[in-house]
Amino acid sequence: xxxxxxxxxxxxxxxxxxxxxxxxxxxxxxxxxxxxxxxxxxxxxxxxxxxxxxxxxxxxxxxxxxxxxxxxxxxxxxxxxxxxxxxxxxxxxxxxxxxxxxxxxxxxxxxxxxxxxxxxxxxxxxxxxxxxxxxxxxxxxxxxxxxxxxxxxxxxxxxxxx
Amino acid sequence: xxxxxxxxxxxxxxxxxxxxxxxxxxxxxxxxxxxxxxxxxxxxxxxxxxxxxxxxxxxxxxxxxxxxxxxxxxxxxxxxxxxxxxxxxxxxxxxxxxxxxxxxxxxxxxxxxxxxxxxxxxxxxxxxxxxxxxxxxxxxxxxxxx
Numbered sequence: 001x002x003x004x005x006x007x008x009x010x011x012x013x014x015x016x017x018x019x020x021x022x023x024x025x026x027x028x029x030x031x032x033x034x035x036x037x038x039x040x041x042x043x044x045x046x047x048x049x050x051x052x053x054x055x056x057x058x059x060x061x062x063x064x065x066x067x068x069x070x071x072x073x074x075x076x077x078x079x080x081x082x083x084x085x086x087x088x089x090x091x092x093x094x095x096x097x098x099x100x101x102x103x104x105x106x107x108x109x110x111x112x113x114x115x116x117x118x119x120x121x122x123x124x125x126x127x128x129x130x131x132x133x134x135x136x137x138x139x140x141x142x143x144x145x146x147x148x149x150x151x152x153x154x155x156x157x158x159x160x161x162x
Numbered sequence: 163x164x165x166x167x168x169x170x171x172x173x174x175x176x177x178x179x180x181x182x183x184x185x186x187x188x189x190x191x192x193x194x195x196x197x198x199x200x201x202x203x204x205x206x207x208x209x210x211x212x213x214x215x216x217x218x219x220x221x222x223x224x225x226x227x228x229x230x231x232x233x234x235x236x237x238x239x240x241x242x243x244x245x246x247x248x249x250x251x252x253x254x255x256x257x258x259x260x261x262x263x264x265x266x267x268x269x270x271x272x273x274x275x276x277x278x279x280x281x282x283x284x285x286x287x288x289x290x291x292x293x294x295x296x297x298x299x300x301x302x303x304x305x306x307x308x
Binding site: 016019020069072073074082083086087089090093094095096097098100101102104105112113114115 | 258261
C-alpha cells in the first residue's frame with residue numbers, strides 16, 4: 001500500500017479529531033497487520049469501491065469511544081449510550097469522507113459506502129495484495145486505531161485507460 | 163456550544179423550520195443542537211433520501227440539511243427529486259465527501275449550498291443566512307441602533 005494512499009487519511013484524521021476534540025493529536029504506533037483483524041472495542045467499518053478499493057475500520061476501546069463521542073457532541077455521553085456507537089460511525093464517515101475528497105481531487109474515482117458497525121470479534125486476514133496497515137492516533141481522550149486495507153483496482157484503471 | 167443571534171423567518175418572525183437528513187442519528191442530533199443555537203426549530207428528520215422526500219412533502223420546511231452518502235437513496239438524488247416537485251426548496255448539502263465533482267453535481271441538481279463535515283457552527287450559520295436571503299432576518303442585538 002503506497003504512502004500516497006495513506007497520507008490523506010492521516011491528514012483527515014488529524015483535522016477531524018483535532019476539531020471534534022478541540023485538542024491536538026499525535027500519530028503514534030504504525031504497523032502492518034500480519035494476523036486476522038481482532039476488534040479492540042467499538043468499531044466502524046467503511047467499504048470503498050472504484051479505482052481504489054478495500055475497507056477501513058475505526059476501532060476505539062469503550063471508554064475512549066465515550067470520551068470521543070462526548071467531545072464531538074459537546075455534552076456528556078455515557079459508555080452505555082447507543083450514541084457512542086453512532087459517534088464512532090460518524091467519526092469514520094467524516095475522516096474517510098475528507099480523505100476521499102482529497103484523493104478524488106487527485107483523479108481517483110470511487111464510491112464510499114455508509115459506515116456499519118463491525119460487531120464480530122475478528123475480521124478477514126490481510127492478503128498479499130491487500131495488506132492492512134494499523135495507525136494509532138494518540139488523543140487526549142485515548143487511542144483511536146485506524147485499520148486500513150486498500151488496493152488499486154486494476155480492472156477499473158484498465159477500463160478507464162481504454 | 164456557541165450562541166448566535168437568532169435567525170427568524172422574515173414573513174412572520176417565527177423560527178426557521180429545518181428538515182435534517184442524515185443516516186447517522188449522532189450527526190442529526192448534533193446538527194439539530196447546532197440549528198437550535200441559531201434560533202431554528204427541527205420540523206423533521208430523515209435517515210435516507212427516500213424518507214427525506216416524503217418528509218419534505220409532509221412538513222414543507224424552510225431549509226433542508228442533507229447528507230450525501232446514505233442508504234436507500236443518496237442525498238444528491240433526493241435533492242433533485244425534491245427540487246423537481248418544489249422548485250423553491252432550499253437544500254444545503256452537509257457532507258464529509260466534499261470533492262469538486264460532488265459539489266458541482268449537488269449544485270447542478272438543485273442544492274443551494276454545500277457545507278463540509280465536520281461542520282463548524284459559524285460556517286453553517288453564515289450559509290443559512292445566505293441561503294435564506296431576504297426570507298430570513300437576524301434579530302437586532304439589544305441596544306443596536308439606539
